[in-house]
Amino acid sequence: METRLYFIRHAHSVYTPDERERPLSESGYADAQHVKEVLENERISRVLSSPYKRAVQTVEPLARSVGSGIELMEGFRERQLSEGPVDDFAAAIAKVWSDEDYAFQGGESNREAKARGVAAALEVLERYPGERIAIGTHGNLMVLVMNHFDSRYGVEFWRELAMPDIYCLRFDGVELAGVERIGITVAGP
Template sequence: MQTNLYLVRHAHSAYTPDELGRPLSAQGFIDAKRISKVLENEKIDVVNSSQYKRAVQTVEGISQVIGKKIIIENGFKERKLAENPVDDFDSAILKVWQNPSFSWKGGESNIDAQKRGVSAIFKLLDKYAEKNIAVGTHGNTIVLIMNCFDEKYDFHFWKNLDMPDIYKLTFDKKVLQTVTRVWDRE
């Protein structure tokens, strides 16, 4: 039997310096309702999320529809690029993708962030085998997890993600079988 993980990139958020508490924007809330409808059709059994407010708010609707609380999982948190804001985000993020073991001061390397995310995935696969699991998370975390299973999910793939976005990863035990995009930006 198969287990389906729906990795949900959070909807658009209104920028604040409070990275953890940054809420969805007005457009983000509209998209979160659409996310809920898409996931409702997927017969979700369990909802997990990063602890970041924007990720939680993106999957709140589906948790309400299925009548189950969101389970917070630290492994799905946003990747920490650096201790302090970087001057040039684009070049800073490109560098960590070009050199997976490199990290900026106080930040996570791709290897470290990937290990964290994949470990969280394997915990879900053990605990919720044969279930449909929604995971509210972040773009870099999603692509780093997917990259562990197939290197075609890389920096360029990440750059082309929508916000929000949903990728369904179908596993047979802990072996990835298929990846399907289930989000269609209208």
């Protein structure tokens, strides 16, 4: 029985230091509508999301279209890179991807964040076998989950993601059967 998880990296957001409450930008709202339009015909049965506002706002139009609420799952929140801002974001990301056990003070290592995200994905696969489920999430966490199932997905893949971006992971039970990028035209920041 095939289960499809549609991982949706959130649309462009307005920067605020409050990670949980960072909202979508004007172009992000337009892109959330595109997400809905692209996925309307995929027979999505339910919508899940990271509790972070930008992820929820990205999947809200889709949830309304599907006629479903949004089930929030803490396991799909973005990885905590550090307890505060880092001086060089690109270098910090390179560091955590080069050493899966390295964590900045107050942050999660790739191993920790991946374990959390994979546990959430496996929970979804167990609870909703055979369904097609949209999941609003974040780029780094999405790629960490994908990397667990297929090591080809790493930091270089993450660097190429758009905002928003959609990847459909097809599963036979808990075994990855395939990955497909769902094309979407984005408004951009």
